Amino acid sequence: MTEGKKPVLAIMRPESYREKSEALAREYGFEPIYAPMIKLEGMKDEGFEPFIQRVIDGTSDYVVFTSANGITFTLDKLTETEKEKFITALKKTRVIAIGPNxxxxxxxxxxEDSFLPEDYSSEGIVEALCPEVKGKIFDLARSAFGAKVLIEGLEKCGATVYETHVYTLNIPEGAAQKELIERALSGEMDAFAFTSSMMVKGFMKHAEKLGAGETIKETLGKAVVGAIGTPTGNTLKKHGINADVIPDEFTFEALIKAMKKEL
Structure with a gap:
């Protein structure tokens, strides 16, 4: 990076986060380059109606949302009346929120009073809740790619866990993704922000498609690589890439801040 020039940051979050992410990056003195390496799509599995029913009936003792998307994609599927009933019932249930967003x-x-575990990882949640969950019913609304660690951990502690997939993640294909990889390979970028394991997979898939699976690792080795959460860091590691920065707080702003400091 030349003196006086703003560091260039690759942002690869889903389209709906683009505006906010670019604004944050600029606020912290980065020049953002954007191409989504992950795409969110709503889905409804056979567990959805029973999940809504359990919450409304008061059968669920705990409802866990692992992301803000989990909430949005759940409510999207309900009529106004159902939504009202569901939210009223949630207020009487112990709601677990993973992460500040x-x-x-x-x-x-x-x-207003959801439980936010100090450690946002699946292991952290299991540890925090284990002493109180024996015989309790948990409902988990999340993406189709959620790790099994959370379910297995809670079941080991004696809970009954139901999981419903309210959205899924895909890897988008197009000119923007190809261009981002090409610009990365030409050394244009100083930093890369990875916010999920699926994003890492999408990024590597596009690099491999260009026959640059190995070269891109060298490129990333010369840049600042940031990851949200240990699972994302581990996925990078599996691909032979080290994350320079994994902030304690699982937010995009915390990641940008930590990466700026690293630079």
Whole structure:
């Protein structure tokens, strides 16, 4: 990076986060280059109706949302009446929010007192809740790619866990993705922000498609690589890439801040 020039940051989050992410990057003195390496799509599995029913009936003792998207994609599928009933019932249930953004999304719908574990990882949640969950019913609304660690851990502690997939993740294909990889290979970027394991997979898939699976690792080795959460860091490691930065707080802003400091 030349003196006086703003460091260039690759942002690869889903389209719906683009505007916010680019604004944050600029605020912290980065020049963003954007191409989504991950795409969110709503889905409804056979567990959805029973999940809504359990919450409304008061059968669920705990409802876990692992992301703000989990909340949005759940509510999207309900009629206004159902939504009202569901939110009213949630207020009487113990709601677990994973990460501050999930908590903010819950506050927006009037759930003020959700439980936010200090450690946002699946292991952290299991550890925090284990002593109190024996014989309790858990409902988990999340993406089709959620790790099994959370379910297995809670079941080991004696809970009954139901999981419903309210959205799925895909890898988008197009000119923007190809261009981002090419610009990365030409050494244009100083930093890369990875916010999920699926994003890492999408990024590597596009690099491999260009026959640059190995070269891109060298490129990333010369840049600052940031990851949100240990699972994302581990996925990078599996691909032979080291994350320079994994912030304690699982938010995009914390990641950008930590990466700026690293630079």
């Amino acid at each position: 999930t908590e903010k999304e819950l506050v927006k719908i009037g759930i």
